[in-house]
Amino acid sequence: MSVNKLLLEEAIEDSPQTHNFLTVFEEDAGLVRQYTEEFHGYCQQIQKAQADLASATHGLAQLMKKYSAIRFPLEKEDSYMTTTFPLLAEYMDEISTMQQILASQISDTLIYPINRFLSADLEELSQLQNLYKMVSDEHELAVQKHMKLAKRCSEKQRVEAVEEVFQMRKKQHKTALHYFSAMNLMQHKRQFVFLEAIAGHLQAHLSFFKIGSDYIEKQELETVHSNTKGLLLCGQRELDLERTRTSDLVGSIEESCSDAVYQPEPLAPPASPSSHSQHARASNPHLAHKSGYLMLRSRAGLLQTRWDREFFFTQTGNLMRQGRRDVAGCLLIDLAEPGIYAEPCDADDRRHVFQIGGPAGRKPIVLQAENEIDRDEWITAITNIVVSGGGFTKDTCASLISTAQQSQSQASPSVQSQHSQELPNKEKSASSAASKDVAQAGGFDDSWFDRVPIQFDLPHLTEAEEKSAALFDQQLTVVDSKFSVNYSVRFTGSMEVPGDRGDALVARTIRQILTARAVHNIFKSTDYNLIVSDRGIWLIEPQSKLIRCEFLLEDISFWASHAENTRLLGLICRSRAVDDGNLFACFTFECDSAAEQVCASIRQATRIAYQAFVSRKSEADKKKSKEMPMYHYLFQDEAALLLSNINRLPDMTPTSEEAPSAQSAATQPPVTESESDEQQQPAA
Numbered sequence: 001m002s003v004n005k006l007l008l009e010e011a012i013e014d015s016p017q018t019h020n021f022l023t024v025f026e027e028d029a030g031l032v033r034q035y036t037e038e039f040h041g042y043c044q045q046i047q048k049a050q051a052d053l054a055s056a057t058h059g060l061a062q063l064m065k066k067y068s069a070i071r072f073p074l075e076k077e078d079s080y081m082t083t084t085f086p087l088l089a090e091y092m093d094e095i096s097t098m099q100q101i102l103a104s105q106i107s108d109t110l111i112y113p114i115n116r117f118l119s120a121d122l123e124e125l126s127q128l129q130n131l132y133k134m135v136s137d138e139h140e141l142a143v144q145k146h147m148k149l150a151k152r153c154s155e156k157q158r159v160e161a162v163e164e165v166f167q168m169r170k171k172q173h174k175t176a177l178h179y180f181s182a183m184n185l186m187q188h189k190r191q192f193v194f195l196e197a198i199a200g201h202l203q204a205h206l207s208f209f210k211i212g213s214d215y216i217e218k219q220e221l222e223t224v225h226s227n228t229k230g231l232l233l234c235g236q237r238e239l240d241l242e243r244t245r246t247s248d249l250v251g252s253i254e255e256s257c258s259d260a261v262y263q264p265e266p267l268a269p270p271a272s273p274s275s276h277s278q279h280a281r282a283s284n285p286h287l288a289h290k291s292g293y294l295m296l297r298s299r300a301g302l303l304q305t306r307w308d309r310e311f312f313f314t315q316t317g318n319l320m321r322q323g324r325r326d327v328a329g330c331l332l333i334d335l336a337e338p339g340i341y342a343e344p345c346d347a348d349d350r351r352h353v354f355q356i357g358g359p360a361g362r363k364p365i366v367l368q369a370e371n372e373i374d375r376d377e378w379i380t381a382i383t384n385i386v387v388s389g390g391g392f393t394k395d396t397c398a399s400l401i402s403t404a405q406q407s408q409s410q411a412s413p414s415v416q417s418q419h420s421q422e423l424p425n426k427e428k429s430a431s432s433a434a435s436k437d438v439a440q441a442g443g444f445d446d447s448w449f450d451r452v453p454i455q456f457d458l459p460h461l462t463e464a465e466e467k468s469a470a471l472f473d474q475q476l477t478v479v480d481s482k483f484s485v486n487y488s489v490r491f492t493g494s495m496e497v498p499g500d501r502g503d504a505l506v507a508r509t510i511r512q513i514l515t516a517r518a519v520h521n522i523f524k525s526t527d528y529n530l531i532v533s534d535r536g537i538w539l540i541e542p543q544s545k546l547i548r549c550e551f552l553l554e555d556i557s558f559w560a561s562h563a564e565n566t567r568l569l570g571l572i573c574r575s576r577a578v579d580d581g582n583l584f585a586c587f588t589f590e591c592d593s594a595a596e597q598v599c600a601s602i603r604q605a606t607r608i609a610y611q612a613f614v615s616r617k618s619e620a621d622k623k624k625s626k627e628m629p630m631y632h633y634l635f636q637d638e639a640a641l642l643l644s645n646i647n648r649l650p651d652m653t654p655t656s657e658e659a660p661s662a663q664s665a666a667t668q669p670p671v672t673e674s675e676s677d678e679q680q681q682p683a684a
Contacts (some may be wrong), residue, residue: 004187005183005184005187006018006021006022006025006180006183006184007180008177008180008181011173011176011177011180012169012173012176014136014139014172014176022180022183025183025187026129026183028187029122029125029129029183029186032122032186032190033118033122033126036114036117036118036122036193037118039114039194039197040111040114040115040118043110043111043114043197043201044111046106046110046201047103047106047107047110047111050099050102050103050106051100051103053099053103054096054097054099054100054102054103055096055100057092057095057096057099058093058096058097058100060092060096061089061090061092061093061096062089062093064085064086064088064089064092065085065086065089067081067082067085067086068081068082068083068085068086073523080231084227084228084231087224088224088228091221091224094215098208098211098212098215099208101207101208101211102204102205102207102208105200105203105204105207105208106201106204108200108204109197109199109200109201109203109204110197110198110200110201110204111197113193113196113197113200114193114194114197117189117193121182121185121186121189121193122186124182125182125183125186128175128178128179128182129179131175131179132172132175132176132179135168135171135172135175136172138168138171138172139165139168139169139171139172141168142161142164142165142167142168142169143165143168143169145161145164145165146161146162146164146165149161264370264371265352265370265371265372266371285380285384286384287377287380287381287384288314288381288384288385288388289314289381290312290313290314290377290378290381290382291311291312291313291314292311292312292313292374293309293310293311293312293370294309294310294312294367294368294369294378295307295308295309295350295367295368295369296308296309296310296312296321296365296366296367297347297348297366297367297368305348307348307350307368309324310322310323310324311323311324311329312332312367313329314335314381314382314385315329315453316452316453317334317335317336317385317389318331318332318333318334318335318336318453319331319332319333319335319356319382320332328456328520328521328522329520332365333356333358333365335382335385335386336386336389337358338359339357339358339359339362340356340357340358340382340386341356341357341358341383341386342354342355342356342357342378342379342382342383342386343355343357343379344375344379345364345366347366347368350368351368352368352369352370352371352372352374352375353366353367353368353369353375354366354367354368354369354375354378354379355367356382449495449508449509449512452495452496452497453495454493454494454495454512454513454516455493455494455495456492456493456513456516456517456520456522457491457493457526458491458526458539458548458549482534482608482612483532483533483534483604483605483608484531484532484533484534485531485532485533485601485605486529486530486531487529487530487531487532487591487592487593487597487598487601488527488528488529488530488591488592488593489527489528489529489530489569489589489590489591489592489598490525490526490527490528490589490590491525491526491528491539491587491588491589492510492513492514492517492525492568492588492589492590493513493516493517493588494513494585494586494587494588495509495512495513495585495586496583496584496585496586497509497572497584497585497586499572499584500557500558500572500574500584501557501558501572502558503560503563505558505572505586506558506560506562506570506572506586507562507563507570509570509586509588510562510568510570510588513588525590527542528540528541528542528548529541529542530589530591530598532598532601532602532605533605534553534605534606534608534609534612535552535553535609536550536551536552536553537550537551537553537556537571537602538550538551549587551571551573551587553605553606553609555573555574556571556572556573556574556602557572557573557574557584558570558571558572559571559572559598559599559602560599561594561595561596561598561599562595566594566595566596567590567591567592567593567594567595568588568589568590568591568595569588569589569590569591569595569598569599570586570587570588570589571586571587571588571589572584572585572586573585573586573587
């Protein structure tokens with residue numbers, strides 16, 4: 001039987017048939033409400049998922065933009081990720097905007113009709129249902145009370161009973177009319193409320209697809225997509241090749257490794273040719289380099305000793321040690337010292353022990369190898385290094401510098417006469433080429449850099465040194481500088497160099513230090529404040545304000561920034577520890593700002609120092625002739641240093657105050673073109 005609607009005309013009768021029909025409608029309304037709540041739950045999930053998708057896409061776009069700002073230790077500077085990711089992030093951000101618009105439209109077209117149907121129509125129907133039941137019960141009670149009146153009841157009781165039935169029946173009739181009407185209307189609303197929600201949802205997606213279609217038609221997006229696919233294909237091919245090479249390499253290594261490789265020592269006497277070859281290595285008289293793990297004996301108390309396993313290696317005549325968690329090795333012993341020897345010994349009832357001894361009174365270093373072959377190789381390598389003098393000593397350095405300077409002095413007249421006829425200001429490329437030619441004429445080669453040790457950090461101050469070290473704030477009051485600029489830098493390393501100037505020399509030193517840091521897995525540098533003043537350059541600890549290193553202007557022979565990485569700076573300074581002043585060291589830094597700014601500040605500090613020198617010289621000229629010896633004592637050395645430095649500055653129109661500098665500079669010998677480069681400002 002098909003029931004279309006409740007008859008409002010029968011609401012006054014309140015017949016059983018009407019109640020039966022109403023029960024069917026109420027059951028249907030309950031099912032509709034249950035279905036609507038479940039439908040509403042899925043709609044909310046769709047809206048939340050779309051909002052989360054838009055938020056996640058926006059967050060992903062922001063993270064992609066941060067990729068180029070993150071300093072990945074192994075990321076290449078020219079990686080396509082640093083250029084492609086920010087571009088793709090812009091498109092991802094636009095996609096997130098479109099997704100946010102779609103989420104907003106879903107909320108308006110899908111969620112709102114269902115919310116309205118639940119909160120308005122079905123809730124109103126539920127309230128009318130409760131009210132109808134309550135009024136029907138009250139009407140039934142009023143009728144029962146009226147029917148219980150006795151024949152001899154008073155007129156007043158009869159009137160009150162009739163009035164109560166009248167009011168309850170009237171109320172019940174009106175409530176039934178509204179309730180039946182709501183039931184009938186709900187049957188019509190249910191026909192389109194769900195269609196309205198789904199149609200709105202489709203309309204929102206159609207709008208989203210239309211916006212996306214217009215967005216896809218952009219030519220630049222298609223180009224970016226094609227380029228990205230090309231990068232993916234290239235990257236996939238490289239990955240496949242690398243996977244194949246790695247797999248082949250792993251297989252070849254596994255095949256070449258016998259069980260003896262994993263054994264700390266042979267379990268049986270050597271019988272195979274490979275075993276004989278391993279024993280032959282111990283007797284190799286030319287073994288001059290060795291590395292591997294050893295056990296080092298040290299004191300653990302007054303009567304106890306401890307053995308620690310560390311990595312040892314030989315480098316430029318030194319025996320270095322490095323813990324498993326250390327980022328760099330430290331010096332254990334200088335094998336170039338006189339009296340150093342290595343020999344087997346007995347200690348703590350352990351096997352394969354040897355010691356490195358020295359002159360009388362020096363405590364030997366006791367080490368333990370895994371096997372006899374390894375011990376003999378260490379003894380052979382250390383003995384060969386000791387016999388060869390350690391590979392590199394200061395005497396070797398001094399002799400190389402002396403030979404280089406003699407060759408340079410023989411070649412410099414022709415070079416100077418050739419360049420003195422040219423213009424003083426040349427392009428940087430020509431200047432760099434001239435510097436390279438002069439370096440080659442001096443006899444310097446790349447083998448120098450393979451023999452010189454590298455210092456990756458400044459030595460740590462002891463407690464006594466920290467107490468005696470001057471604070472920079474106090475030092476400023478003593479120096480009374482007229483010019484001071486502060487830069488944030490990181491010290492990357494220093495090493496002795498075979499010359500006092502040259503862009504090529506600085507670039508070669510920076511490359512050597514950075515390569516050594518990569519080989520030794522040193523990725524962390526110490527931060528310092530580099531103060532450039534007209535009196536010198538200081539390295540200051542940011543926290544303690546202690547002066548860790550000081551470079552006077554007269555000791556700085558050259559400074560330059562790296563041609564390829566503008567944040568790398570190199571300073572070549574003369575070592576005051578050598579009497580003849582022929583030993584130079586290059587200190588390299590990584591600047592937070594452009595290194596050329598530091599170079600410009602050093603040039604300006606040099607000009608200010610020279611102007612101060614000219615002013616003091618002018619005042620000294622006014623003194624009597626009897627004061628000339630004192631004048632000579634005060635200014636002879638400073639004049640030779642500063643005038644040679646100013647003579648190499650770029651040509652400038654001299655002011656009235658700088659006129660004496662031009663006259664003084666004219667008395668100096670001509671200089672090469674490489675020495676007049678703006679980035680080459682030697683002061684010694």
